[in-house]
Amino acid sequence: ELYNKVLELKGNIRVFCRCRPFNSEEITSGATTAVEFEGAKDGELTVKSNGISKKTFKFDAVFSPEADQVEVFEETAPLAISVLDGYNVCIFAYGQTGSGKTFTMEGTNEARGVNYRTLENLFNIIEERKNTFKYEVSVSVLEVYNEQIRDLLVSSGSSQTTKRLEIKQVVGEGGGHHVPGLVEAQVNNVNEVWEVLRTGSNGRVVESTNANEHSSRSHCMHCVMVKGENLVNGECTKSKLWLVDLAGSERIARTEVQGERLKETQNINRSLSALGDVISSLATKSPHIPFRNSKLTHLLQDSLGGDSKTLMFVQISPNENDLTESLCSLNFASRVR
Numbered sequence: 001e002l003y004n005k006v007l008e009l010k011g012n013i014r015v016f017c018r019c020r021p022f023n024s025e026e027i028t029s030g031a032t033t034a035v036e037f038e039g040a041k042d043g044e045l046t047v048k049s050n051g052i053s054k055k056t057f058k059f060d061a062v063f064s065p066e067a068d069q070v071e072v073f074e075e076t077a078p079l080a081i082s083v084l085d086g087y088n089v090c091i092f093a094y095g096q097t098g099s100g101k102t103f104t105m106e107g108t109n110e111a112r113g114v115n116y117r118t119l120e121n122l123f124n125i126i127e128e129r130k131n132t133f134k135y136e137v138s139v140s141v142l143e144v145y146n147e148q149i150r151d152l153l154v155s156s157g158s159s160q161t162t163k164r165l166e167i168k169q170v171v172g173e174g175g176g177h178h179v180p181g182l183v184e185a186q187v188n189n190v191n192e193v194w195e196v197l198r199t200g201s202n203g204r205v206v207e208s209t210n211a212n213e214h215s216s217r218s219h220c221m222h223c224v225m226v227k228g229e230n231l232v233n234g235e236c237t238k239s240k241l242w243l244v245d246l247a248g249s250e251r252i253a254r255t256e257v258q259g260e261r262l263k264e265t266q267n268i269n270r271s272l273s274a275l276g277d278v279i280s281s282l283a284t285k286s287p288h289i290p291f292r293n294s295k296l297t298h299l300l301q302d303s304l305g306g307d308s309k310t311l312m313f314v315q316i317s318p319n320e321n322d323l324t325e326s327l328c329s330l331n332f333a334s335r336v337r
């Protein structure tokens, strides 16, 4: 069955929609829900306003607020096999701040998310395959903030933190892109990866005065690089797994912000719409794919399209008060599908 799922994913862009549960404040204040899940098994989700106007969206999977991390992960598990088979994979979480992007990707210690589970799965398969394959795994953790790339594995205070990182085209070796100077931490098991990811998260927090606000305004990106060698025939593979917690997609009225904040907002809008443009150009097989329009898409250039696999989680809130943003996210997701 897993094998069939892998085939299904081949060369595909998939979109999963996940709705977070109401939080305690919303329950206390008696918030109303704007989302219906009757068709969830068929990948359908219906959004209603004032209980009257309704719109139904269709996705590859829909997860209602009751869906737990295990259920969500079961649908993403085949992607670890793809990475070890030599495919590049990107997994994103898109949505407004507070819609559950970080919960889905990172999760909590009690309810670990896609990042940890995918990596755990990756190392389990490496162990299963150890008689026929040899793998080397390394990890980079970076952040794109205001169209600047920052290495989160470089300890704060070191002169490296202020160094501007740029994206360079790789000549030879099958091409692709590379960020010279970016730390690549070699890892041998899931605990080591977990430690590296933690260092990355800490690096992110330390640098900002308001951690939550900062994380909602930057893209947090993990890149897992895998080199494989088939011990039977000597064939080698090189692949990447990107795990991306995107900046909040909420629209901020231009009149509300000025100066630095306006620039920040414009950069977020620009990179998220660039991502939408790239994925929808790929989906419609357009001859020109506008990768260079943002740092985010430029970084991901060799992992989007071709025979790589893309999975986007569109995160939404159930709250009717968030309906405008939810509709924006759902429309964005329909466009890339």
Ligand code: ADP
Pocket (backbone or CB within 6 Å): 019, 020, 021, 023, 065, 095, 096, 097, 098, 099, 100, 101, 102, 103, 104, 216, 315
């Ligand atoms: P975002 O990263 O999109 O800003 P978060 O992942 O931080 O949003 O989620 C906001 C809050 O909602 C967090 O406290 C998170 O733990 C909680 N939350 C989100 N999704 C779920 C879920 N599916 N189940 C339980 N709690 C969730």
Ligand code: MG
Pocket (backbone or CB within 6 Å): 101, 102, 103, 215, 216, 245
């Ligand atoms: Mg977050």
